[in-house]
Amino acid sequence: MLAITRINQIRELVKQNRSVVVSKLADQFAVTEETIRRDLKKLEEEGVLVRVYGGAYSIEGVQNDVDYLLRETILVPEKKRIADRCLPLVNNGDSIYIDCSTTALQLAMSLTSHHLTVVTNSLRVAQVFSDSNDIHLVLIGGSLHNRSMSFLGQNASQALANYFVDKAFVSCRSLSMENGLTDSNEDRATIRRIAIERSSKTYLLLDNTKFGSTSFAHIADISAIDTLITDEKVSDEWRIFLASKNVTLIEG
Known part of the structure; x- marks a missing residue:
């Protein structure tokens, strides 16, 4: 197969699946992983995707659901x-909900x-806590969503x-000022909405790349959370907006 043909097929896979894994592409196209990494670098230079360790993902589209790995x-x-x-926000004896995000992990x-x-x-x-004698672990069941390694659907929500x-x-x-908290998957959005409704205090864990955009499914308005925790200083505009919604800010 010509390199240009392989690259175009990878381009389509990224468009369809939103993320790709180097090892799987190498097997699929019967080439080395180094060849695939060069292909992904070319596509990144074209603005098609973002490379990360072990693969790449597309950042375009409100339904972009990136593979958990x-x-x-x-x-x-x-x-x-x-x-x-x-x-410092977690005390011994607390009952807490931890969602399926890699930040919460x-x-x-x-x-x-x-x-x-x-x-x-x-x-x-659940795997992290499975060997801990000090944790009373409640794992919510349902249909396993492989891309997020989490249980979703009606049974999980109930x-x-x-x-x-x-x-x-x-x-x-x-997260956007206009549309609040949103997600690329509607079932995951529902689970997060229920968790917010069932907690005395809600802490939103958000890295700096997630501000100012909107995804497919609405979770909640910003006023539904108590505290926003992020890794970098936010803009003055965001600081004023959060204060107007009575949201405490813990920033980098």
Whole structure:
């Protein structure tokens, strides 16, 4: 196969699937991973995608749902900083909800020695706590969504609605002043909306890339959260806006 043909096919795969993995592409096209990385670099230079360790993803489109394994490699230091800022907010004895975001996963990794009740729909978060004797873990079941490694759908929503927690730690795909919290997947948006409704306090964990955009499904208005935690200083416009909505800001 000619290189230009392979690159065009990869372009279409990115358009269709929103993200691609280097090892899978190498197997599919029977070439080396280094060849695929060169192809992805060319497509990145054309503005088609963004490369990350192990793959690439498209940042275009309100329904862009990036594969979980790729999201775990994106902005890791920033997500760890956000998780560090969350730690003082968690007290032994709390009941908390942790969502399926990779930022919340970083928080979960820091809480294994706490005495907590943790409710989650995230398979990865459940794995983090599976060996902890100090965590009472409640895993919300439902249909497993492979791209987010989380349980979604009607059964998951109904199960989560049975619980009330002290604090919810959630993220979202996008945040805008006009449209609030939005997500690329409507079932995930529903789960996050229920978590917000069932918590006494809600903390929104958001890295700097998610401000000022809108995704496919509405989760909640910004006034539904209590505190926004981010990795960098926000603009004066955002600071004034959050204050007008009575949202506490913890920033970099």
